[in-house]
Amino acid sequence: METVTLPLAELIIRWSRRKGPAFTVGVRPVRNSYLIGPGANAFIFGNDRLFRVREAFKALIPVDGETALIVTDGPDHTRRRALVRPGLHQRQINNYVQIMAQTADEALDSVPAGEPWDAYELFRAAIRRSTMRSLFGNQIASQADTMGRDLQPLLDLVNLWPQLVAAHERLGTPRWRRSVQARDRIDEVVYAEIARAREVGPDEASNVLSTLAHGRDAQGSGLSDLEVRDQVVSLIAAGYETTSGALGWLVHCVGADAQLQGQLREELAGVTAGAAPTAEQLRELPLLSAAVTETLRLYPPAALSARYVAEGFEFAGHRIPAGATLIYSPYVTHRDPDVYADPLEFRPQRWLEQPKRPPHEFLPFGGGAHRCIGSAMATTELTVMFARLLARGPFTIEPQRVRATSFAAMRPRDGMLIRQA
Template structure:
């Protein structure tokens, strides 16, 4: 008699029939991932037309071609730029060509191993505060997504504007959240590829909040420029002192502000999501949670995790890696082809939209064994998948500059929490994976947290 298959963690139901422009718009405004055809988890490439020609690419070799070997032929798409430019200007995330190269050269030393490790005590302190907040909430259901957003925003604001005199953290946080929720929704204008000088209706609502956020950041930068560095340099100090080694150029206040806001958005939202999904998965599989707790306690005892502990926690790190596989924060990225090309034997024309559906890539049946299952041991085993089958931080020259910062922060927080609490699911409160700008747990991650230190 066949045994029933074990349950799987939550996933997005992918479409099995073609969708027109209007249906695609309606679906994408609710959940961008819902427009991915199920075929994308079984084929190397899927093409179609929804207003304009598009191609979804899941073949690792073709993805390397796009992200690394022919980077200049595949810049970020107009959709991506239209969504993010009002908030983060011509920052490192959006800039192309020479403008991107000099900013990358000037910023790279900021995220060196030494600088990231020097910031670990801030992460440890935030992890400890998070554990205390969870414990003080009592033995009841807690929305761990909200808590992880609080913890990671504490960290990114501390390492970005340490001291923070006159810096309205709550105001910046509210402006970022409002922009993501109101302006991040895909516009029909974007899907049709209309020029970006045409105003996007959903993006007009957030203008005043963004202006206030930029003004506050500009003032904080100017104050720091005058006051100088005190103690261990934070991200703002490091960026202020950074220069392009080739041109000796330094960033202007506007360039600093756009990049700092990029780091604030990327540095708390994505890490909070990774931690939230990791905690959901640990509650989903109590056996893995118990093993990770044993590992964390053996290293930490009853103290919070530090930077020096990160490399001693391979299972905690593997849980995060697997959470990033199943629920990648940037679950879909797009590029616009600039030159005639061929991918997987298929013609690519200039102007075509080339989509990398990371969500489908990470669950591809030809690239991963049992792809929808939670199996962190994939990342502790030497025979890992193809390098370009796993892209939580992108790859090539434009790989996420803050990846090491995010992973250090996430390991410190997750290990600290798993060592102290047992997390269990709340009946009827499963999160729903929904992507607008990032892959969020719709409805929150509601878990019971039993304090084992009490």
């Protein structure tokens, strides 16, 4: 299997080899400072007071909203995160494993026997439906595809450079107007569901939305309708966009290795006997878990991430001024031969030999105070849905050119064609 590269991230690797772990590149308005490598990651995660995320991710506000965790700092972030966390705790996620498996099976039932099909696109739609079922329950699942179509103009917008997003907003371009109209349609659905969740008791609906709508902190304060809306839309948009990308890469890596695929299918059959895995059985699949982890290492959902420098500092002899945009890269760290032996080799066994890595060496979901709160949900969904694909029998990758795109949610640019026996 040929390891797929992301051109911008590869350029950063070359810069770091020449310039060291800290450097600045570009001319204003596109001039960024870079902190690269595990030491830089540890510094960023350990010095949250020096940084803010709102300015760094403000281009996401048109989709995620003003109060989303990804654009929130300080006490507001701490408060909202504490109220969102119970809905995404592993104990709660275990309740959604059956939904994940059922949704994957429904999608796989539509696959034409013996014909090539796009695994990335199929699972992208399935993950969107699964996420919405877990958020809202089955009642709204029928609207998952419609909401996905409405989300796409917004996702396409925020995949642009932040300066371009700001220009579209300032000029009120047709692209910006289409995005606003799509957001309004999404909000109409989400706010109706929030109202419904508030009307019923917290014990009458076992889903994420109910937890968000009825959660209270130690002072008895809960999330406003706007705050609930922003967390919900963030979970839908970021969740299915990043998770489906990672699943596409998992299919790519395992599909190219018939021996590994056979070992995974043998492990799965020995635990589940062909049935959908339960939450408890997921813990009995170490090789499958290692394959998921290795995929997240080689193809981290956010290849690059950013911080706004609120207070100037010095790192590795390089001065980073206040007001700078700082870039760090899970992709670069994960492909560093000083951190991982044979870093471009897809080798799940490395996670059986060394199951744990420090957070500054393995950071597919970021780290520190702003580590992605949905990481457990994403990892569980990856594992369950791929298990259902494996249970259908061996598959092979069709001849195709596989390219990576998007530093915010790295995914196969042209899909992932496979054929199942």
